[in-house]
Amino acid sequence: MTARTLVAIAGFLICSSAVSAQGGQQQPLGFPGPAPMASSSLPTGRVSYRTLNEINNELERLAKANPDRVKRFELPHKSVLGQSVYGLEITHNVNASSGKPVFVMTGVHHAREWPTAELTMEWIYDLLKNDGSDPRFTAMLEKVRFIAVPVVNVDGYEMSRSMLIEQKRRNCRVEAGKFPTFAECGNPANRATGVDLNRNYGVFWGGSGANVNPAGDSHRGAAPFSEPEIQNMRELLASNQVVVALSNHTPDAKVLRVPSANEEPVPADVVPYDSLAQLLGGDLKWAAGPWPKIYYTASGTMEEQAYYSAGTLAFTFENAPNQPGTWRFHPPYSFVIDQYFGTGAYPGSSSRAGYIRLIEAAADPRLHSVLEVKAPAGATLTIHKSEVLETSPLLKSDAAADSTRDAAIKFTQELTSSLVVPKGADHVTWHVNPSMRPSQHGTEFIREAWTVTCSTSGRTQSVDIVIARGETKPVDLSRCR
Numbered sequence: 001m002t003a004r005t006l007v008a009i010a011g012f013l014i015c016s017s018a019v020s021a022q023g024g025q026q027q028p029l030g031f032p033g034p035a036p037m038a039s040s041s042l043p044t045g046r047v048s049y050r051t052l053n054e055i056n057n058e059l060e061r062l063a064k065a066n067p068d069r070v071k072r073f074e075l076p077h078k079s080v081l082g083q084s085v086y087g088l089e090i091t092h093n094v095n096a097s098s099g100k101p102v103f104v105m106t107g108v109h110h111a112r113e114w115p116t117a118e119l120t121m122e123w124i125y126d127l128l129k130n131d132g133s134d135p136r137f138t139a140m141l142e143k144v145r146f147i148a149v150p151v152v153n154v155d156g157y158e159m160s161r162s163m164l165i166e167q168k169r170r171n172c173r174v175e176a177g178k179f180p181t182f183a184e185c186g187n188p189a190n191r192a193t194g195v196d197l198n199r200n201y202g203v204f205w206g207g208s209g210a211n212v213n214p215a216g217d218s219h220r221g222a223a224p225f226s227e228p229e230i231q232n233m234r235e236l237l238a239s240n241q242v243v244v245a246l247s248n249h250t251p252d253a254k255v256l257r258v259p260s261a262n263e264e265p266v267p268a269d270v271v272p273y274d275s276l277a278q279l280l281g282g283d284l285k286w287a288a289g290p291w292p293k294i295y296y297t298a299s300g301t302m303e304e305q306a307y308y309s310a311g312t313l314a315f316t317f318e319n320a321p322n323q324p325g326t327w328r329f330h331p332p333y334s335f336v337i338d339q340y341f342g343t344g345a346y347p348g349s350s351s352r353a354g355y356i357r358l359i360e361a362a363a364d365p366r367l368h369s370v371l372e373v374k375a376p377a378g379a380t381l382t383i384h385k386s387e388v389l390e391t392s393p394l395l396k397s398d399a400a401a402d403s404t405r406d407a408a409i410k411f412t413q414e415l416t417s418s419l420v421v422p423k424g425a426d427h428v429t430w431h432v433n434p435s436m437r438p439s440q441h442g443t444e445f446i447r448e449a450w451t452v453t454c455s456t457s458g459r460t461q462s463v464d465i466v467i468a469r470g471e472t473k474p475v476d477l478s479r480c481r
């Protein structure tokens with residue numbers, strides 16, 4: 001990190017604490033927790049939950065202050081209320097093409113789970129502050145492209161964080177296919193509406209642990225990917241080589257991996273996947289494993305989409321557990337700090353330790369696949385696969401028996417990502433997901449290939465490569481000139 005970026009970060013931190021002091025404490029009255037603090041040990045020193053506006057401003061300022069390491073992007077679809085959704089890419093030389101493996105972290109699929117935005121934001125600052133001074137952190141940003149979307153459900157977060165509908169979980173969809181106003185979403189009469197965004201992903205959509213009834217707390221939506229907020233996530237996962245993904249939630253003290261629904265098989269590469277889950281369980285001192293075994297069932301979740309489409313090792317953290325009543329999903333801020341570091345109320349249970357484990361797992365080539373591509377400088381390389389995925393056999397109603405299900409819906413998923421071979425180079429190391437896709441029907445892989453294409457000045461050359469997790473293979477595209 002340069003002296004200039006340090007000054008930029010320091011300048012921002014002063015600003016940010018001024019904002020939080022003005023915004024006041026979010027300590028709920030009568031909560032039997034510690035008294036409000038003046039500043040904290042978090043990377044930003046924050047002591048209160050951010051508003052959506054504060055988060056969006058910080059993402060913009062971080063990108064401006066760190067142009068070599070941070071790039072802000074807007075996701076392709078506006079929310080149901082027409083709001084922009086932003087994310088950050090963070091790595092050394094962020095504007096250069098590279099074949100680095102990608103780690104995606106999200107917060108706030110569920111509106112009232114405020115700590116998940118805080119944990120994601122503080123991890124961003126943590127990475128940037130320690131990069132350049134702590135060799136372990138410097139290696140993370142040298143080897144991995146980290147992508148964060150701190151608030152997936154921007155409308156719902158505003159409804160909950162403003163206390164208009166404090167316990168809102170879902171997005172702002174009031175009626176299928178229609179776009180409501182802010183007032184309609186906030187109308188008390190519409191409290192029992194919205195789509196549960198972590199039930200709206202297409203893979204295994206419409207199965208166990210999701211409500212068909214639009215009034216249900218876990219309503220799956222009118223169709224797979226019906227919600228723009230989840231179209232955003234689908235496209236993000238399909239356009240990057242996301243080898244590891246984490247969806248942050250509160251409040252149930254679990255590390256979750258697929259299967260999340262009863263309809264799923266034991267995953268084909270359960271051994272490396274579960275080994276990582278158990279190490280994370282150790283970092284957090286929580287039970288770790290498949291949802292139906294240690295939690296409840298859920299279909300149409302982010303980890304189902306990521307794992308069955310691309311082989312991404314995808315997880316859910318259920319952070320900041322064991323708080324009473326109204327504050328269950330967003331306890332006083334001191335619990336966010338304790339959860340981040342594994343101190344105070346959560347001795348030895350550190351989300352930060354889990355994030356370090358995950359970003360280092362993303363860097364580990366034994367857990368994904370590597371292509372050693374020979375190609376001319378300046379050429380565009382594209383890796384592509386078209387696959388057919390399925391929902392669950394569809395439950396017809398929340399009360400209907402399993403025997404009356406409708407057939408699963410099949411849908412095509414394109415996976416495409418690309419890079420440009422750097423000037424002066426004739427070779428790129430590209431960290432990718434395995435081409436061998438885990439079956440949705442049994443403990444086995446579907447033998448599929450990546451098509452890797454090189455194109456430069458009107459010439460193209462393609463090869464198909466079948467590659468498994470942990471393998472490295474050469475790809476010769478040197479004739480595309």
Ligand SMILES: [Zn+2]
Nearest residue numbers: 110113249250
């Ligand atoms: Zn949640």
